[in-house]
Amino acid sequence: MPDQSPLRQLPAIHALLGEPAGQALIDLGGHDLAVEALRLELDNARADLLAGGGLGPAPGHNVLIEAARQRVDSWLAPTLRRVINATGVIIHTNLGRAPLADSALTAMETVGGGYSTLEFDIETGARGHRSTHAAALIQRLTGAEAAFVVNNNASATMLVLAVLAGPTPDHPAGRGVVVSRGQLVEIGGGYRMPDVMSASGARMVEVGTTNRTHLYDYERAINEDTAMLMRVHHSNYAIIGFTSQPALEDLIALGNERGIIVVDDIGSGALFDTTQFGLAPEPHVQDSIEHGIDVVMFSGDKLLGGPQAGIIVGKAEHIERVKRHPLARAVRPDKLALAALTATLTHYLRGDALIEIPVWRMISMPLGTIHETALRWAAELREAGLEADVMPGESTVGGGSLPGETLPTHLLAVTVASEEKAAEQLRALDVPIITRRIEGLILIDPRTVLPRDEDDLIAGLIDGLTS
Numbered sequence: 001m002p003d004q005s006p007l008r009q010l011p012a013i014h015a016l017l018g019e020p021a022g023q024a025l026i027d028l029g030g031h032d033l034a035v036e037a038l039r040l041e042l043d044n045a046r047a048d049l050l051a052g053g054g055l056g057p058a059p060g061h062n063v064l065i066e067a068a069r070q071r072v073d074s075w076l077a078p079t080l081r082r083v084i085n086a087t088g089v090i091i092h093t094n095l096g097r098a099p100l101a102d103s104a105l106t107a108m109e110t111v112g113g114g115y116s117t118l119e120f121d122i123e124t125g126a127r128g129h130r131s132t133h134a135a136a137l138i139q140r141l142t143g144a145e146a147a148f149v150v151n152n153n154a155s156a157t158m159l160v161l162a163v164l165a166g167p168t169p170d171h172p173a174g175r176g177v178v179v180s181r182g183q184l185v186e187i188g189g190g191y192r193m194p195d196v197m198s199a200s201g202a203r204m205v206e207v208g209t210t211n212r213t214h215l216y217d218y219e220r221a222i223n224e225d226t227a228m229l230m231r232v233h234h235s236n237y238a239i240i241g242f243t244s245q246p247a248l249e250d251l252i253a254l255g256n257e258r259g260i261i262v263v264d265d266i267g268s269g270a271l272f273d274t275t276q277f278g279l280a281p282e283p284h285v286q287d288s289i290e291h292g293i294d295v296v297m298f299s300g301d302k303l304l305g306g307p308q309a310g311i312i313v314g315k316a317e318h319i320e321r322v323k324r325h326p327l328a329r330a331v332r333p334d335k336l337a338l339a340a341l342t343a344t345l346t347h348y349l350r351g352d353a354l355i356e357i358p359v360w361r362m363i364s365m366p367l368g369t370i371h372e373t374a375l376r377w378a379a380e381l382r383e384a385g386l387e388a389d390v391m392p393g394e395s396t397v398g399g400g401s402l403p404g405e406t407l408p409t410h411l412l413a414v415t416v417a418s419e420e421k422a423a424e425q426l427r428a429l430d431v432p433i434i435t436r437r438i439e440g441l442i443l444i445d446p447r448t449v450l451p452r453d454e455d456d457l458i459a460g461l462i463d464g465l466t467s
């Protein structure tokens, strides 16, 4: 009788591994993961049998191995995956911000696949410093005396505040940083200017009101404890109507007159004039430098179109202090980011950034090209039996730049029974497609679909929306 029990029929792990499918499981995940997955499947099968009074048939070997294979697959599947961004949001924070230029990818491969001059002076054979790699390029581009690269702009801001206004033996509670109430932004991911300020050890001195701050507000707030006047880019929101902020020139003049450092957290870091593409003006790093600012910080992966990085530029005396601070070591960039950043910056110097840097290629993409692409895709989808059309729409820049600003575009619109269900099916594809949607329609903006994504996009739409 016990011999007939399905429990007894459950195989041993080593027996399963000895079968061809078991061998394939080891090839897939290695011995240890294969054993762990099979053990879990056998445990489940045993529990199921016991729950059924030990009567039901035991699962076959192939069923067990297949279930284990799915487990191993899910353990090994990367959660950080490629997706197609069809949303029309160019610098999409949730989808990885700026896609990199080809040259940046090549540089990362070259440097990351082997050894490099990261901290090695090739001429003298002595130890070098990683901060030299992008600095000369940034100085040339922005006109700054000195430049220093860190991990991101959040750490750049934190570091600059800690160094220039943080606690010292003379000022154990930190020194005052005067900032407008209209600029106390929250950027997302829990990054709030007042919190950054207090974490850095600087003391925030708020002036003005939400919509209006005047030069005299800054002036009146200055006392012997003041270390810095700070401007923070509005980033992801706009204040419209009865508003005012002093011009940066005036803030700088006030700082110079009173011997107080003026710092500009410029956020996106545009090196180009955005108005030539019909967008509102974004502050330029070069302008701040030209006006004699002490320090400017900006991101590497927003409008610059490079890798995640924080770039600090300004007067050499301040940048030197920033470099020497212990916190600088904790927020240093890695070699891959430096390789990609350097390659990205060279496009600005060569004058081919609009062609080579994806973010700028997307911003400057001619409307006619977008229209042609949308029409071509619509025809391909119709041929596959989908109901597809082209309609006018709007793209956005995103990434905490140009709030409320849009670029005209042409959208591929696919009619679906349920846009919720369709979006879900498109997210479940091997190469997920992320779209916008309105009632009964899935909307695809060709502006943010990279050339390399095109075939997968069309195949994915057909696959995901016809089934």
Ligand SMILES: *Cc1c(COP(=O)(O)O)cnc(C)c1O
Residues within 6 Å of the ligand: 152, 153, 154, 155, 157, 187, 191, 232, 233, 234, 235, 236, 265, 266, 267, 268, 298, 299, 300, 301, 309, 310, 399, 400
């Ligand atoms: C985006 C942004 C930051 C943070 O930059 P990260 O590179 O994302 O760390 C800080 N300040 C402003 C004004 C920004 O727009």
